[in-house]
Every structure is written in C-alpha cells, then in structure tokens.
Amino acid sequence: MTYKELSEQIFRKKSYLCVGLDTDPHKIPPHLANEKDPVFAFNRAIIDATADLAVAYKPNIAFYEAQGPRGWESLQRTLAYIPADCFTIADAKRGDIGNTSNLYARTFFDPEAAGLNFDSVTVAPYMGRDSVTPFLEYEGKWVILLALTSNLGSADFQRRRVSSESSDEQPLFEIVIKTAQTWANSEQLMFVVGATQADELGRIRELAPDNFLLVPGVGAQGGSLADVSRRGLTAAGGLLVNASRSILYASSGTDFADRARAEAQALQTEMAGYLATI
Numbered sequence: 133m134t135y136k137e138l139s140e141q142i143f144r145k146k147s148y149l150c151v152g153l154d155t156d157p158h159k160i161p162p163h164l165a166n167e168k169d170p171v172f173a174f175n176r177a178i179i180d181a182t183a184d185l186a187v188a189y190k191p192n193i194a195f196y197e198a199q200g201p202r203g204w205e206s207l208q209r210t211l212a213y214i215p216a217d218c219f220t221i222a223d224a225k226r227g228d229i230g231n232t233s234n235l236y237a238r239t240f241f242d243p244e245a246a247g248l249n250f251d252s253v254t255v256a257p258y259m260g261r262d263s264v265t266p267f268l269e270y271e272g273k274w275v276i277l278l279a280l281t282s283n284l285g286s287a288d289f290q291r292r293r294v295s296s297e298s299s300d301e302q303p304l305f306e307i308v309i310k311t312a313q314t315w316a317n318s319e320q321l322m323f324v325v326g327a328t329q330a331d332e333l334g335r336i337r338e339l340a341p342d343n344f345l346l347v348p349g350v351g352a353q354g355g356s357l358a359d360v361s362r363r364g365l366t367a368a369g370g371l372l373v374n375a376s377r378s379i380l381y382a383s384s385g386t387d388f389a390d391r392a393r394a395e396a397q398a399l400q401t402e403m404a405g406y407l408a409t410i
C-alpha cells in the first residue's frame with residue numbers, strides 16, 4: 133500500500149486505528165478450542181468485527197513463532213484474511229548484518245519464501261544502515277524503524293543524550309530519525325514512537341513532518357490518544373495508533389468479538405473527531 137493510499141484510507145474510514153493481533157492461545161475464549169486453528173478462528177472473528185473501523189492490522193510475530201510451525205500457519209491464514217484495504221505490519225523488530233537482513237526481508241515481503249506478503253516490517257536501527265537497507269530494496273514495502281519505544285527501558289539508550297561529530301548533544305532517538313531519513317524517503321519509512329512518550333511527540337513531528345508514525349501504547353499501556361493525536365496528526369493523517377490487548381481481550385467470553393468491536397469503535401469515534409479538526 134502506498135503513502136497516498138494509506139492516507140486516503142485514513143480519511144475514508146475516519147480512522148487511524150491499527151488493531152494489534154497479539155494473539156495468545158492461552159487467552160482465546162474456551163468455546164474456540166475445538167476449532168482446527170483456534171488462533172486463526174479468533175483472529176478471523178476480531179478482523180470481521182473491526183475491519184470497517186481499522187486501517188491497519190499488526191500481528192506481533194512473537195505470538196506466532198512461539199507456537200512453532202502451527203503458529204506460522206495461523207499467521208499465514210491471518211495475513212491472507214486481512215482485507216486488501218488495510219495496511220499490514222509484521223511486528224518482528226528485525227535487523228542484522230546485511231546478508232542476514234536480506235533473509236529477514238525475504239521472509240516478510242516475498243510470498244514465495246515463507247508464504248507472507250506484508251506491507252511493512254518493524255526493524256531495530258542499532259546495527260545501522262546496512263542492516264536496514266535490505267528491507268528498503270522491496271519496492272512498495274515499508275520499514276518501520278524503532279525510534280522511541282513505549283517501554284520504560286527506552287530511557288536506557290534511546291533517550292540518552294549523546295554528541296555526534298556534527299552536532300551538540302541530542303537524544304539518541306533524534307540521531308536515529310535524522311540518520312534514517314538519509315536512507316529512505318517518507319514514502320517508505322515510518323518510525324515507532326510510543327504513546328507513553330507523548331512529551332517528545334511534538335519534537336519528533338518537527339523532525340519528521342512527513343513520515344508516518346506507528347504509535348503503540350494506548351489502551352493497556354495507558355497512553356493518551358488525545359495527546360498523541362494533538363501532536364502527531366498531519367494533513368496526510370500521518371499516524372497509525374495501535375491497540376492490542378485492550379481490543380483483543382475486552383472479554384474472555386462468547387461475546388469477545390462484540391466487545392472488541394465496542395473498544396475499537398470507541399477509539400475510532402475519538403479519532404474521527406480529531407481528524408475533523410485538521
């Protein structure tokens with residue numbers, strides 16, 4: 133999906149909601165246990181309940197890999213089921229020496245390789261340019277680079293102030309953003325910024341006025357959709373705000389899909405209000 137198409141979907145659906153498919157087999161409602169593929173049955177119900185409210189889906193790959201070959205099949209079925217008008221994110225947080233990154237990129241972008249054809253993959257930036265560029269070689273695919281993550285540990289490195297040859301001290305995440313912008317344009321490069329980091333969102337938006345930001349951390353992690361939207365929305369939309377557990381596990385009973393829809397609907401209604409102001 134191109135930048136323009138993603139932006140159009142946001143204004144068509146009046147939503148920048150990304151539903152995170154962090155599907156934990158232990159949290160699937162018991163009545164799905166007899167399905168041939170309970171993880172897929174759960175995801176299918178969540179997708180059916182939210183597809184008109186969401187512009188993106190983000191399976192977190194850890195939840196599928198932890199299931200072995202069965203999990204990979206659930207992931208393939210889930211990806212194939214996501215409607216074509218939704219942007220897809222492999223939240224895999226990959227990145228290695230170029231030779232190895234080539235294979236990670238092939239895994240998520242080449243359907244002939246591992247049966248997956250995601251629009252984008254999350255990548256850790258700390259091994260530098262040659263660890264990221266293999267993902268950028270796939271035309272029409274996106275890299276979503278970790279910039280300032282939502283967890284407390286982001287203070288350990290990402291927020292640490294460092295000096296570089298060309299400038300005074302600045303937080304490491306700023307160097308990540310500025311440097312990565314020399315590798316790819318905003319049509320192919322997004323940044324992850326946690327909703328719990330709203331204090332820095334204005335500054336990040338200044339540095340990256342045209343890049344989409346993937347913002348996890350509303351819902352279970354307590355980030356504020358209002359703060360994120362006020363600081364992060366652009367004329368193109370420019371945001372994908374992810375919620376996983378607060379939607380998936382709104383209920384553990386037979387009404388789980390209805391309750392998931394209600395949670396997604398509440399976020400989408402709020403988003404429609406913010407979009408109306410830009």
Ligand SMILES: O=c1ccn([C@@H]2O[C@H](COP(=O)(O)O)[C@@H](O)[C@H]2O)c(=O)[nH]1
Pocket residue numbers: 152154192223280281282283324325326348349350351352353374375376377378
């Ligand atoms: O900084 C980051 C980067 C990624 N994530 C991922 O997003 C979801 C959040 O799930 P919730 O249940 O809505 O908290 C999950 O897959 C994380 O691995 C993040 O939270 N923060």
